[in-house]
Amino acid sequence: xxxxxxxxxxxxxxxxxxxxxxxxxxxxxxxxxxxxxxxxxxxxxxxxxxxxxxxxxxxxxxxxxxxxxxxxxxxxxxxxxxxxxxxxxxxxxxxxxxxxxxxxxxxxxxxxxxxxxxxxxxxxxxxxxxxxxxxxxxxxxxxxxxxxxxxxxxxxxxxxxxxxxxxxxxxxxxxxxxxxxxxxxxxxxxxxxxxxxxxxxxxxxxxxxxxxxxxxxxxxxxxxxxxxxxxxxxxxxxxxxxxxxxxxxxxxxxxxxxxxxxxxxxxxxxxxxxxxxxxxxxxxxxxxxxxxxxxxxxxxxxxxxxxxxxxxxxxxxxxxxxxxxxxxxxxxxxxxxxxxxxxxxxxxxxxxxxxxxxxxxxxxxxxxxxxxxxxxxxxxxxxxxxxxxxxxxxxxxxxxxxxxxxxx
Numbered sequence: 446x447x448x449x450x451x452x453x454x455x456x457x458x459x460x461x462x463x464x465x466x467x468x469x470x471x472x473x474x475x476x477x478x479x480x481x482x483x484x485x486x487x488x489x490x491x492x493x494x495x496x497x498x499x500x501x502x503x504x505x506x507x508x509x510x511x512x513x514x515x516x517x518x519x520x521x522x523x524x525x526x527x528x529x530x531x532x533x534x535x536x537x538x539x540x541x542x543x544x545x546x547x548x549x550x551x552x553x554x555x556x557x558x559x560x561x562x563x564x565x566x567x568x569x570x571x572x573x574x575x576x577x578x579x580x581x582x583x584x585x586x587x588x589x590x591x592x593x594x595x596x597x598x599x600x601x602x603x604x605x606x607x608x609x610x611x612x613x614x615x616x617x618x619x620x621x622x623x624x625x626x627x628x629x630x631x632x633x634x635x636x637x638x639x640x641x642x643x644x645x646x647x648x649x650x651x652x653x654x655x656x657x658x659x660x661x662x663x664x665x666x667x668x669x670x671x672x673x674x675x676x677x678x679x680x681x682x683x684x685x686x687x688x689x690x691x692x693x694x695x696x697x698x699x700x701x702x703x704x705x706x707x708x709x710x711x712x713x714x715x716x717x718x719x720x721x722x723x724x725x726x727x728x729x730x731x732x733x734x735x736x737x738x739x740x741x742x743x744x745x746x747x748x749x750x751x752x753x754x755x756x757x758x759x760x761x762x763x764x765x766x767x768x769x770x771x772x773x774x775x776x777x778x779x780x781x782x783x784x785x786x787x788x789x790x791x792x793x794x795x796x797x798x799x800x801x802x803x804x805x806x807x808x809x810x811x812x813x814x815x816x817x818x819x820x821x822x823x824x825x826x827x828x829x830x831x832x833x834x835x836x837x838x839x840x841x842x843x844x845x846x847x848x849x850x851x852x853x
Contacts, residue, residue: 498558622635633674733844759831800843
């Protein structure tokens, strides 16, 4: 927390998120010999034994075409290859593209701990290899963050000869020493992460099957982050590593662990508390504020009073992120503390969530699912909220949520 009256943002109170926005080419639905769409069957969910990175793909397991595209894309990562293979199967079976939640769940099942993946899918008859390479290279150049580019490539063929290619890529900012996904109550998970980007600090946050997220004692020495996470009851636990980067705190690793229960094998209901709360008005802002209020009501946390001053700050920052096409707490407009001070505002306790998502609903789901973001959403010390949303032409939204307690 900040010193004195806590007028500054605590490092753990800033959180940012991005949802995987699908970049898709050539929609195609497989049909059988009679021209009918075959039965839509979700590929089986088979969990990896452990979560870790890096986990290179066995080069012998890739076709020549996949190997070539892998070279175009970046360093191989086995977990991302598994997700790409799943996308190919879904495409050939005529299933719809994953939304952000589905893509994230596929990562966790594959034991892939990185965050903010992007997916690219193309399908058709007799795809031109060189054209595909060029399109993939062009797509890969549309995003870039600090870190190490990782990706997985998979290619499959339908009975009618249709070729489907899927690529899942991201810029890794940390790697994680191997940990078993299935464990037992009373076990300690030794978190050992290696940062791949400069960071002034880091923390590990754990979210159990019930209750609020909590930060555990964390050590950072050089580029190594270490912590011990206790699993104190049966159920699913989400563990997140947050690093203090040049743009502010951001999640760099996330994994799910199961204590004395079996991992799910059917995609769970991804709805989260608050998302069905009637909107305050017809605007994106009204919808998201209502979701936050509904969530806090379900969790028996006092509601937040909307504040026009915080709305203005939030909107300005959302627009700045949109213009920079970068998610962060400081994208050239100052960190949250400076932006509050510039507006002649002071608060005993402050927090900020930022995100880029396909919709306000997807933003709310992602923020809720992330331990560091949920801490802000449910913090009892906050009594005011401001929300700003900038919408891109493609329909995606840049979101800033400002929280404050004792605002003056």
